[in-house]
Every structure is written in structure tokens, then in C-alpha cells.
Amino acid sequence: MKPTPKIYLSVVIPVYNEQDNLKNLTARVMKVCDGLHHAYEIIFINDGSRDNSYEMLNILQEKHAKHIRVVHFNGNFGQHMAVMAGFEYSRGEIVVTLDADLQNPPEEIPKLLAEIEKGHDSVGGIRIDRQDSYFRKWASKLNNKIRYFLTGIKMTDQGCMLRAYNRKVVDLMVSSYERAAFIPALAYTLSANPTEVEVDHSDREAGTSKYNLYKLLRLNFDLMTGFSLLPLQIFTLVGMLISMCSFLFVIYMFMRRIIVGPEADGLFTLFAILYFLIGIVLMGLGIMGEYIGRIHQNSRSRPKFIIQDIREAK
Ligand code: UDP
Ligand code: MG
Secondary structure (H helix, E strand, C coil), X not given: CCCCCCEEEEEEEEECCCCXXXXXXXXXXXXXXXXXXXXXXXXXXXXXXCCCHHHXXXXXXXXCCCCEEEEEECCCCCHHHHHHHXXXXXXXXXXXXXXXXXXXXXXXXXXXHHXXXXXXXXXXXXXXXXXXXXXXXXXHHHHHHHHHHHHCCCCCCCCCCCEEEEHHHHHHHHHCCCXXXXXXXXXXXXXXXXXXXXXXXXXXXXXCCCXXXXXXXXXXXXXXXXXXXXXXXXXXXXXXXXXXXXXXXXXXXXHHHHHCCCCCCCHHHHHHHHHHHHHHHHHHHHHHHHHHHHHHHHHHCCCCCCEEEEECCC
């Protein structure tokens, strides 16, 4: 059952092994929210943490039962699914998302709220002076270019999770049935009037990044398959082009055989061409597999995430 919005603000925070950040994070978010003088809630989604985040969250929830709700997953379903669960349980007219590692300063939340109050239905943060490794920043730049090329989605900083949405966009996201969702892109496609603001960015307070190269790559495949058919179309076009060239080549070889006679030279050139083509075919199969895998996942229609336990004031 969908909860009816009753309060002004929901802050949704995904948590995966963040035990050393939770206390400080809660204090800072609560300080900012208390300053708003409106009803608010903070929803933590524990994405199957294996450290003490489970206990820490329960203690914090008991201490601030009026403001904190905790959803515990029974496994690791990924940051975006955690945020999705937060949306589902949120009751606020405005929903703000935030990372648990304090890389997004909670003190920037009012900036986002101001944009929503102006009438925008979603607001994305742009991290100025981003405090991440050189590699991560470079990878993000590349990502941004590829995403724009593939999906046409105009977003300055897709990786920034300090974002705000109004109730309408949140409801649309919740009702869209996708298990490999990339939240900022999904919100963008569902918003009528999105905007962006610059926000601060800090180093991780404690713990380490939960994303390795593999996970980042998977996330990008989610983005690509979820929002674009261009990779498949490119393969159709490239395939057509190569077939045409091969056809001309066959005609040429046939004529040559009639006029000059058979030839056996150039064997290795042929191998090179063949390997190149096999490479392209394998890549095409892989890309097709990415799409089919997701169709398969969706058609099995298993739950997107499994909740073990919810802690909130009765
Ligand atoms: N996170 C999550 N599930 C995961 C990975 C990450 O809920 O499988 C959370 C994590 O606890 C943090 C946020 O998503 O609140 C962003 O993760 P992280 O800081 O590791 O990403 P980075 O800043 O390195 O992009
Ligand atoms: Mg982080």
C-alpha cells in the first residue's frame, strides 16, 4: 500500500557498511532538518550491511523514533534499489537523497529545497571541487559523454546522489517497474521541469568506497540498457555495412578468379580481417545479452528487493 504524503520532507539514505559514519551523519542531517521547522523523516535503507550498521541504525532509530525510520534489506541489492525502496516508503512532499558517507554535505539540502519550492519537480546536484580519486573523476567525464551520446539525457553530474524530487516524480519512479534502475536518469526522463544546482563535496568521512571497477561497469550497463537502444541499432548498421562490403569483395574475387585465376596469397590479411569481424560479432552478442538478461530478470518478476525488517515508530 502506498503511504499517503503527510509531511514536508523525507531524506532517503542508502547504507552499506557505513557503521562509522551513521552517528555523525544523523546528527548533521537532523540539525539541518530541525532548522526547516517542518515535519520531516529520515529513512535509512540498510542494503545488507555486514558490519555493525544494523545495530547502529536500530539504536539511532530508538533514540530518535519520531524522525528516523529504518528499512533493513535481507541482502545486498545495490544502491539504486535501496534508494527505490526509500522512495516507496517515503511520505514527504519532497524527497531528498543523500550518500551515507558524508561526501554530500547535508548542509546543502536547503539549496535543493529552494529549487523545488520555485516549482522544479527534480533537482540534481553538481559536485564542485569533487573530492575523489583522479581515476574516478576521469571515468565520470567519459561516462557523461557516453551517456549523452547514447541516451540524450542532459545531466552535468549523473553520479551525484544529492538530489531532490517532488512527490509526483517520486510516485512515477515507484510505479515504474524496473529492477536495474539508474535513479538520476529515471528521474530525469520522468521530470517535466528538472534543474541543477552546485553543491559542495567532501572526502569520505570513514570507510571505503563500495564501488569497484566491475560494479561501476555494471552500473553503466544498467544505464545503457535502461535508457537506450542505440547500441543495438549501431550493431545493425555496422552489420549492414560489413555485409555490403563483403558482397562487393565476393564479386571482386569472383571476377579476379575468372580473369587472373585462383590466388592463395594474402592469407594472413584474411585472418586479421576475420579475427576483427569475430571480435565485433562477440561484442554484439554480449550487448544483446545485456538487454536479454534484463528482459529475463523482469519477466521472472521476482521482488526487486527483499525486506527483512522495518523499524519505525508505531
Ligand atoms: N551503497 C549501497 N549499496 C551498495 C553500494 C553502496 O547502499 O551496494 C551506498 C553507500 O553506503 C553510500 C552510497 O551508496 O551511502 C554511495 O556509495 P559509495 O560512497 O561507496 O560510492 P562512491 O562515493 O564511491 O561513488
Ligand atoms: Mg561515496
